[in-house]
Amino acid sequence: MANRDRNISNLYFLILTVVLIAVPFLPNGFFAAILDNLPGTYVFSELLIILPALAVVIIWYITESVYCECNPEQERTGICDRLMIRRVKPSSLLMTIPFAVCLFPPITLLNAISMLFVDNVALEDTKDILSMSPMLAFFLLAVVPAFFEEFAFRGLIYGGYRRHCRPLGAIVITGLLFGLMHGNLNQFCYTFVFGMILAMLVEASGSIWPAILTHMIINSKLVITLFIEKYLNPDAIDELLSSQDTATAGDLYMCILVYALLSIITLMMAGAMLSWIAQNEGMVNPIKVLRNNKKFCACRTSVWSLSLVVGVALSATLLAATELLTYLTGY
DSSP states (O other), X not given: OHHHHHHHHHHHHHHHHHHHHHGGGSOTTTTHHHHTSHHHHHHHHHHHHHHHHHHHHHXXXXXXXXXXXXXXXXXXXXXXXXXXXXXXXXXXXXXXXHHHHTTHHHHHHHHHHHTTTSOOHHHHTHHHHHTSOHHHHHIIIIIHHHHHHIIIIIIIIHHHHTTTBOHHHHHHHHHHHHHHHTOSHHHHHHHHHHHHXXXXXXXXXXXXXXXXXXXXXXXXXXXXXHHHHHHHXXXXXXXXXHHHHHOOHHHHHHHHHHHHHHHHHHHHHHHHHHHHHHHHTTOOOHHHHHHTGGGGTTTSBOSOOXXXXXXXXXXXXXXXXXXXXXXXXXX
């Protein structure tokens, strides 16, 4: 049973990777009606994540039913428990809000470090985002990704790891897969760490709901900031885009230094909030669990399987090819 839950999680990532690789090779007119407009493009990218996840959940449900019928002594896992869709206390959700805010500096720090080597991908979509209404942009960039991606990565993937796999491997690999899914080095740098933190939040709360809320707050920061800047100064966005081209390494190093110092403080605060949420929900503090990871080595299995190795290899190759193509073409 332990290997089945893990293998289902790994199978999903392999399927997702194959889908992401295959889609660009489809005929140009195959999705023309959907991709002809920006909202359709955003929706389509999220559907590529959620539809394979739903298909794999159906596979899990069927195999769980067959296994429990063949082994009557085995207690059946409910689908909500498997996907970590559990109720949490309102106080835990309220604590999640300042927890998410404390993640702003570390994410900005990692983004700045990546910009020493690659461009900021989010800024490249700025004008496209501002072409939409604020509510539509918030829905497509904050709400939809938060629900779909947390269901897939913290619900389906991490939910399959956490019971039977070693804690450190489960959290790190969940973050790694989340980072690789974004397909570029800039976003990989901070989504890798962000994915691990969200997995720890799920472990602390026993539910994906705080992770969904945190994901939504983090994504909405960009949307809200852009529209406020546009309202206060219509030329601010052009100035922001031009500043990315003219920024020197010294500017980035200064930004990195400031946000590194700020991140030390906010990460300590986030750790305290994570501990409070775990205690509030009657869960074990995930930070303490990670410290005691060696105790789980003998009684729990590794997250790795053949499908995960293949999926990670393909996804890493896709990311490297994308960065190389961007470097050679300048696009």
